[in-house]
Amino acid sequence: MKRLIYLLMAMLGFASCDHFGMVEYGCPTVSFSLKARVVDEAGNPIQGIEVRTEDGGRFEYNTGFSDYEGNIDAYGGYFWPGAQNQKMQFIDVDGEANGGEFETLTVKIENLIQTEEGDGNWYEGAYTADMGTVTMKLKEKSEENTDTPEE
Numbered sequence: 001m002k003r004l005i006y007l008l009m010a011m012l013g014f015a016s017c018d019h020f021g022m023v024e025y026g027c028p029t030v031s032f033s034l035k036a037r038v039v040d041e042a043g044n045p046i047q048g049i050e051v052r053t054e055d056g057g058r059f060e061y062n063t064g065f066s067d068y069e070g071n072i073d074a075y076g077g078y079f080w081p082g083a084q085n086q087k088m089q090f091i092d093v094d095g096e097a098n099g100g101e102f103e104t105l106t107v108k109i110e111n112l113i114q115t116e117e118g119d120g121n122w123y124e125g126a127y128t129a130d131m132g133t134v135t136m137k138l139k140e141k142s143e144e145n146t147d148t149p150e151e
Helices: 002-015
Strands: 029-039 049-053 071-079 088-092 105-107 112-116 123-135
Touching (some): 029 049, 029 088, 088 123
Antiparallel strands (some): 029 071, 049 088, 088 105
16 A cells, blocks of 8 residues: 555656656755955955845855955855845944944945856856945944942
8 A cells, every 4th residue: 555655646746747857856046156345434354244145145155254355255056046136234243353343234236247047947047246345334332321320
């Protein structure tokens, strides 16, 4: 009986495909790389700024963090299609280190180039964005509480 059930399941699985040669599991993906240089308002490079897609997608291979010269050269191979068209967020994840605490900056991609065609199946191609120079602003320092606690 088990063999019959397995046979039926296998047949139904193949019958639901539009072609018999290839069965793919998972979801559609795109490869996406991004280059940018992150600086403060004085033009000084900022290390430790992370770049993510607006919905929180992170770069998996080359890190999505700026180096000591402020350069980001990030690559991610498994983004949802459309992620390459999102706005990018530049996030200060190390707080006061590396020149102060900077505001999160959201930037629209202006220079997106498709560098590789998709394969006609799940892989929808490779894209590269060159964001140029991205300028981060320091967060405004809030006034510290100068009240003394009551005893």
